[in-house]
Amino acid sequence: MSNYIKAPYNFVPVEENVFYPAWSQYLSHDAPFSDGKSGYIEVDIEAKQPIFIADGRLGQRAEGQKLSFFSHEGKYMVPGSSFKGMLRAVVEVMSYGKLGIFNQHQFAFRDLNNKPLYMNRIRQDNRPIQAGWLQKQEDGRYLLTPCGEPGRISFGDIDRAFGTNMVDYFVKGGKKNSLYDRNKDEHKAARFKYKTFSQIGAAETTYTFVPTKKGYTLAGYNDPRGMKGVLVFTGQPGLRQENRGRRSTGKGKEFIFFETGRAEIEVGPEVIESFKQAYFDYDENRQTVDWKYWSKELKKGERIPVFYNTDGVKEVAHLGLSYLYKLPYDYGVADLDPSKTVENFDRLDMAECIFGWVPNAAAGDKSGYQELKGRVQVGHLKAVGSPSLGDSVTAVLSSPKASYYPNYIAQHLDLANHLAGRYYNTYNNKDAHISGRKRYPLRTNKILENKGTDNVSTGFHPLKASSQFKGRIYFHNLREVELGAILSALTFHDSADQYWHQIGMGKPLGLGAIQVNAKLFLDGQEAADAALDAMGSFEACMLQHDANWLNSASIVELLSMAKANLYMDDDLGYMVMDQQGRQNHFKEAKNKNEGLNRYSILSGEEEGLLPLSRGEAPAEFGAEKDKLSQKIQEQQKQLKDRREQLYALLAIKKEQAAREKDRADRRREEAEAQEKERQKRAAEIAAKQAEIAAKQAALKKADEERKARKREQAAKKGLDPVKEKTQLGQVRTVVSQFIKASGEKTLAEEYWEELKENLAIAYSNSPKGKQREWKKKLAKELSNWLGDSATAENWAKEILG
Structure with a gap:
């Protein structure tokens, strides 16, 4: 493998040629198919590696408390929802399904090493970055007050002008370096500076500045060059290194937002949405310290300092909280999903037909279908005997960083994992494709160490390998081909002895590999032949759709990652980016033009499915088609009527909530007004009392002075x-x-x-x-x-x- 690119995950490509079952529009729980089957599948699981499934109290544990395995009344279980999710994911791959539900947020990037991608874009046509004040209006619009190009003022000039000690804090060798810790997010944030140096009124107080050779400094009395502005702090990623005789490194200046008198600019809603998504406004756990503060100020109607630029069309094309802010990509995940490039994307795929479907507005569903209840129910799988707990595991289980395009966007790579072309595909390329469905290749019994600090690590006790579980999957009115899809997914097309599934937490670490054995029961009797016939029917159906199905790219990648490969363990680790900046594999990989190749190429496991050579593709409906169609139309009308009733009720509740919000807002505004009036009266009383006290003090002083004169006179002409x-x-x-x-x-x-x-x-x-x-x-x-x-x-x- 390459020097820097590696990952504990890889991708199964999404097939552009999605399979849409012809019978999807006739699905019903009440009108059975002529070949509809009902029964259950008995499932036996054996853990081939330690296994851990959290008990659902992931966010409720006390600090330092280890997670517990899912259990009920003291008995370990694999939750039905976890097993169903694992099964559906494989069905989606094997049946050429759509990508399904995914994160539709628009990613943003700040790649200082990729000049064509970032630097040329943020300063398009050499336009300098601008500063301004962003403020939300009562009507929901956002207005920006332009401040022109921001001025720069050094830490030293700030210290000399305001009596602060920023150099001591942020310049290497300073007396207070120990009070600044770049490993702490709260120290790297601008808020740390605002709190530490609050006496100078940054971002609040207007001062007069004058230009110098290297920036600006505070103006002297009545200096004709003076420009009014506000001092604005931004984050501090690390200590400033002053180097005599050569270029210094690290941030050593802050910004000045000047008063220009220019008219306000309205910022478009799409720009504001991209701005919010760049700072993870939708996920509080991923928000920066500064965004948490400024976003609250923005919601309250206060102005906040931002940097922005234009693209020659929009006056404000993008904006951020720092000088070199994150830029939004042109396209999101849905835009680069190859399965959306074909017609009829709003039709249901095989997995949706089997497991159910609800509209996914985030993914752009425009289907006229009503919600569809699944015809498969998975119960909890109970432990067989009393499985033993294995060794304790403490690891960082972080969220994926799907914005890292060398991995998450399909690249044209050679066998050495280097770009075959000159540039990477990114979310800015309309013709680019996402890498696919993320999965974790199986490891051997060696568990990957991935420890971090206590506040980001998760501790848990997995069950030992060889732990066993047993449960059932119940199904109702499945066509034979649909039943075959489930059985094929469970057994990897009757190859359960060669390939394993993965379930639960810790898959990146090498946990959760399970072997699944399945037995079909129809009418209460085991039906092994019927199971093979069903899988054969599914195989015939998929071969009819794609003659290369058995050896398609998605099948090959699925199988390559479902087979443990002893020689790949060392290449399934995490890339390193330490906080001190001494190692950054992500940056080095880009510098070397490396990308994440398909796992089958990396591992040499380029195997396809073995054919069963039995069964036929499902026949089209005969005389029952019209009957089913009429029944479905009646059900859909009932569902539509019910949905309209629900929407009407929702509208009423929404209106009530809006009225209640208005009342609450009015009460809050009245309370705030009363509080302001109380504070005003208190200030007036305090001022009056101060005036009286001053007069009394003056009278007392005058009296004492008179007495002193008398005493002096007595001394000269005494009694x-x-x-x-x-x-x-x-x-x-x-x-x-x-x-x-x-x-x-x-x-x-x-x-x-x-x-x-x-x-x-x-x-x-x-x-x-x-x-x-x-x-x-x-x-x-x-x-x-x-x-x-x-x-x-x-x-x-x-x-x-």
């Missing part, structure tokens, strides 16, 4: 001389001069205690002959000095004793 006087007349002179100097009519209160103390000393030092005058005139003098006769009387009593 101290009073205590040295022995005669009241002398005291009167000192006090009167002091009052006059203060510019007041009476003595200020702050000097009262000082006067009182000095008067007491002066009186005590006065000769007894002079004290008569004190006793006679002190109260009167005090009243004149203080301007308060009551206080004067009290003081006189205290001083004179």
